[in-house]
Amino acid sequence: MKGFDMELLTSIDQAKQCVRAWKAQGCSIALVPTMGFLHDGHASLIQAARKICDKVVVSVFVNPTQFAPGEDFDAYPRDMQADSALCERLGVDAIFHPQADEMYVNQRAYCVVEQLTSSMEGAARPIHFRGVCTVVCKLFHIIAPDVAFFGEKDAQQLAIIKRMVRDLNFDIRIVGMPIVRESDGLAKSSRNTYLSPEGRRAACVLYRAICKGKSLIAAGMPADDLYAAMKAVCAEEPLCSLEYICLVDADTMQEIPIVAGNVVCCMAARIQNVRLIDNFWWSEHANA
Known part of the structure; x- marks a missing residue:
């Protein structure tokens, strides 16, 4: 300027x-x-x-x-x-x-x-x-x-x-x-610089799991089934060590069993021992 x-x-x-x-x-x-x-x-x-x-x-x-x-x-x-x-x-x-x-x-x-x-x-x-x-x-x-x-x-x-x-x-x-993502979906993060080229490619599994979760949550899938589906996606990547997937109320951060109101599905994983987090937000009104 x-x-x-x-x-x-x-x-x-x-x-x-x-x-x-x-x-x-x-x-x-x-x-x-x-x-x-x-x-x-x-x-x-x-x-x-x-x-x-x-x-x-x-x-x-x-x-x-x-x-x-x-x-x-x-x-x-x-x-x-x-x-x-x-x-x-x-x-x-x-x-x-x-x-x-x-x-x-x-x-x-x-x-x-x-x-x-x-x-x-x-x-x-x-x-x-x-x-x-x-x-x-x-x-x-x-x-x-x-x-x-x-x-x-x-x-x-x-x-x-x-x-x-x-x-x-x-x-x-x-x-x-809102989250800003790379062209392949990986959430922007300063810690992405820790990843090797192989790890960088592997880290995209988080976004694939996010997309899977989004495709299932609209039907009101119970949390346990949602977790299982997203974990299965992560399990396809050998370099991914999943720490948690959790569906929570957006205001209280308390875990909930079903989609109701405004929710966030949060996840954390390690890729080559680099700890990365990601999530997606869901509102019944916004996605009705």
Whole structure:
């Protein structure tokens, strides 16, 4: 964007001063929280934010508190130069890129406790959502956005953040945006870069299972039968190690036996020891 000056904010004080100045001008603020290594999925959030609000802030912060020991915090892909170029191209007004010691004076001193985490990602990664909720809560206080944008690929995270906003009385509208996929159906993810060419081809089995599930769920297939059909698809790929398939209520994230109301069918699998998640959303009204 010619003549456009994007700000790089590395401290909390810088971010607060920047946002205060915008709000004094009557600007509305959008926040797109990310861990960086931005791809087309993030771009879709930024573009949606750009349409709704006067100013757009993208946070780029690989949050250490949502990674358990032995997870991929150190290996998580980072490319701040590419992230900055994409944000500038899309008209982002500021990137908030703090270091961990700026965000966490003492990591053990405080946390936001989450409630919708007894299954799926919460069971697989027990500390994950505590870290997610804590850092998002801090970002909300620092940036004070009017609207915040999250991807629907992380369905359980989206439901938890919506619940946190309601329970902690944040005056912030949460917008969930649809999954962005590669041409072969694989959901966009920074972790896709971990896959070898063979693993990348194998990972498409998740989308095949998703398509199978979509084709069966309209008939009101019971969850157990739906799981069996999707598991059979995954079993056709030797490199796929399925962790779970779960049909849940879109708001409560509680597992349900049949399709009723708004539901999400979530799944997680490992391909070459790379952990990938995917899902599809289903509404009786939208698909009637």
